[in-house]
Amino acid sequence: MIRFYNKPECPFCYRVRLVMSYLGVTYQNLPHDDPDNEREWRSLTHAKTVPVLVDGDLVLTDSPVMLEYLQDLHGGLLPEDPRDRARVRSLVQFADNPLGRASREIVFAKRGVPEVDQDQERIAAGTRGFLDALPELTERLGDNEFFSDHYSVADAALSGRFALTAAYGVEIPGQFDKLKRWFESRLEDEFFVSASPPIVTDWLAGRPVREAS
Numbered sequence: 745m746i747r748f749y750n751k752p753e754c755p756f757c758y759r760v761r762l763v764m765s766y767l768g769v770t771y772q773n774l775p776h777d778d779p780d781n782e783r784e785w786r787s788l789t790h791a792k793t794v795p796v797l798v799d800g801d802l803v804l805t806d807s808p809v810m811l812e813y814l815q816d817l818h819g820g821l822l823p824e825d826p827r828d829r830a831r832v833r834s835l836v837q838f839a840d841n842p843l844g845r846a847s848r849e850i851v852f853a854k855r856g857v858p859e860v861d862q863d864q865e866r867i868a869a870g871t872r873g874f875l876d877a878l879p880e881l882t883e884r885l886g887d888n889e890f891f892s893d894h895y896s897v898a899d900a901a902l903s904g905r906f907a908l909t910a911a912y913g914v915e916i917p918g919q920f921d922k923l924k925r926w927f928e929s930r931l932e933d934e935f936f937v938s939a940s941p942p943i944v945t946d947w948l949a950g951r952p953v954r955e956a957s
Contacts, residue, residue, distance in 0.1 A: 746771035749785040749796040752941030753851070755844060756807040757795040758904035759836075759897070763811060765935035766895060767818045808836070811897050823892050835884065835891055835898035838877070839905050846873030847909040854912050871914050878916065882923045889929070903930035907940060911947035 746764070748771045750757035764771050774781045776794045788796050789805045797804040797813075804810050815821040822829045849870025853863045881902070885891055891898040906916065906927050916924045930936060937945055 747774055747798040748772060749774045749776045749781060749788070749798075750794045751776055753855075753908060753943060754794055755839075755847075755901075755904050755908060758908070758939070758941065759839075759900045760795055760797065760807055760810050760814075761939040762900040762904055762936070763814055763821060763897060765939040766900065766933070767814060767820065769814070769818070811836075815897075820894070821897050823894075823896070828892065831884075832892050832896045832898045836901045838881070839898070839901035842873060843877040843881070843902070843905055846870045846877060847905050847914075850874065850909055850914050851912050874909060874914055875917070878920050878923060882920050885922055885926055887922065889926070891926075895933075899930060903927060903936070907931070907944045907947075911943045 746769060748757075748760070748764070750761070750773070752758075752775070761773070774785070776782065776785045776796070785794075785796060786792060788798065788803050791805065793805065795805075795807055795810065797810045799813075802813075804813060811821065822832055847870065849866050853866040853870065890896060891902065909915075916927055918924065931948065937948065940948075
């Protein structure tokens, strides 16, 4: 069984959990800072980073390599056409930068900080960057159900970023209706909740029930 050392809110860990859950891969979800796990985790990564994926004698310490490994094992994460594959991979990069850079500013300014002490300028700058990223994503999604011809690594990376950002108070505005509908559909994926960190599941539990359209 795959052993997966990670932390709940790390977006790189989150996307790998989403992909493994989507594929139905059985794995041990091991918090890296749990005293029972920390010593082994530290022995596996020189950089002392997460995620770390261990499959037998194979140790992987970079989430893009993990996603490629899961694609090679199980398929279904990338389209067949090389040009379409490149587009999907570029969306994973977009999830990290610029979308991820903006999301990180919001999350880091709020996580564990009393509201009265939060850096509002940092939050505002992150929110502006977040909103600035949405038109390009809307265009690239178009009228499609997914960012590829089926669920892909791009959908996992982007939905995880959006979920974390929403849980920290910044959601996709209504004018980006196609993107918002795509995100709502990802929240309803049967594997989404099981792969999500507590802050996201708490946010989901507190949302109004969406009426069927």
